Amino acid sequence: MRVPFIKMHGLGNDFVVLDARSEALPPIGPATVAALADRRTGIGCDQLILLEPADTADFRMRIFNSDGSEVEACGNASRAVALLHGRAAQVETAGGLIAVEPTGCGARIDMGVPRFEWDALPLAYAMDTLSMPVGWDGLEAPAAVNVGNPHVVFFVPDAEGVPLDRLGPEIERDPLFPERVNVNVAQVTGPASLHLRVWERGAGLTRACGTGACATTVAAIRRGLIEGRAATVHLPGGPLEIEWSADNRVLMTGPAAESFRGTFDWGDFA
Incomplete structure (x- = not known):
């Protein structure tokens, strides 16, 4: 199974983006994430970003660190995804709903309300x-x-x-x-x-x-x-x-960029 990916970064914090909003991918686990993130034998990234459909937002963004762990939020990835989406959107994350809006070569992100408890x-x-x-x-x-x-x-x-x-x-x-x-x-x-x-x-x-x-x-x-x-x-x-x-609310504005696109064989990393 050949799977397309998009390599992006925000200030050098780099991502492999998998877009499963219109076509589902097989379930992804920590081992597959870590293998794709490996800079010597995989594509290489700090985080892997998986975009999926959502019921209460324009789409869902799942965020995996290079060790395979899933986390709640990533500001730089949010700007990259806003640039990729191309228009303002409400995005569901494990850390809550965020609002993204492209701004030329970057994006402005409403990261929500900070918590101190x-x-x-x-x-x-x-x-x-x-x-x-x-x-x-x-x-x-x-x-x-x-x-x-x-x-x-x-x-x-x-x-x-x-x-x-x-x-x-x-x-x-x-x-x-x-x-x-x-x-x-x-x-x-x-x-x-x-x-x-x-x-x-x-x-x-x-x-x-x-x-x-x-x-x-x-x-x-x-x-x-x-x-x-x-x-x-x-x-x-x-x-x-x-x-x-x-x-x-915490608002973040900064650049993001697409580096390149490609495909990989899912079976090589599963």
């Missing part, structure tokens, strides 16, 4: 999520935000100086986070500017993380670290514009 992250037990009384090897007192998926945000003097490749997997899998967690290290670089690096659960260090940029901006606003309710977030792959609107 400890059991909405979730955490293993109750604690203050604005300044959590925990730390790992010099990284201390993170903020926790759920923007469709869970994030902890550490504000540091030098984001580049943090050994995130070592600390990221340790924090991601700490028992405090029963569903694992995305790890952000952020540096305030101006009154409305942040520098951000992200260890993404199930994918590792990434050139860009849209939900991480959203969570970090919200956390910075809650702590009074930036002015107003919007920021430019500079990631290794480039900048994103994030706004936490007066009606409590």
Whole structure:
């Protein structure tokens, strides 16, 4: 069975998109996802995106990290899918309903309302999520935000100086986070500017993380670290514009692009 795919990326965070909205695909499992995501023997990607029909939205977007785990949200993939769809849409995700709208070479995404309750992250037990009384090897007192998926945000003097490749997997899998967690290290670089690096659960260090940029901006606003309710977030792959609107919704604007298209034999990866 030959299956078409679309390779896309948002600021270097790359995806294999499978469009099953009009023609169903066989059930996809973690082993198939991991095989397709392998950069040496598969197509290669940070996440695999599966588009399916939906009853209460224009379509459904399922998101799988490169290790095969299914997750709730991906901001960069949402922009890529908006570009692919070509018009405004309501999209069902495991993290809730989002609104997408293409804007030239990118898209604007309404990521919904952020959550701060400890059991909405979730955490293993109750604690203050604005300044959590925990730390790992010099990284201390993170903020926790759920923007469709869970994030902890550490504000540091030098984001580049943090050994995130070592600390990221340790924090991601700490028992405090029963569903694992995305790890952000952020540096305030101006009154409305942040520098951000992200260890993404199930994918590792990434050139860009849209939900991480959203969570970090919200956390910075809650702590009074930036002015107003919007920021430019500079990631290794480039900048994103994030706004936490007066009606409590998180809006993300940034680029996305199609890289190439092709086909593969499903049986080679099943």
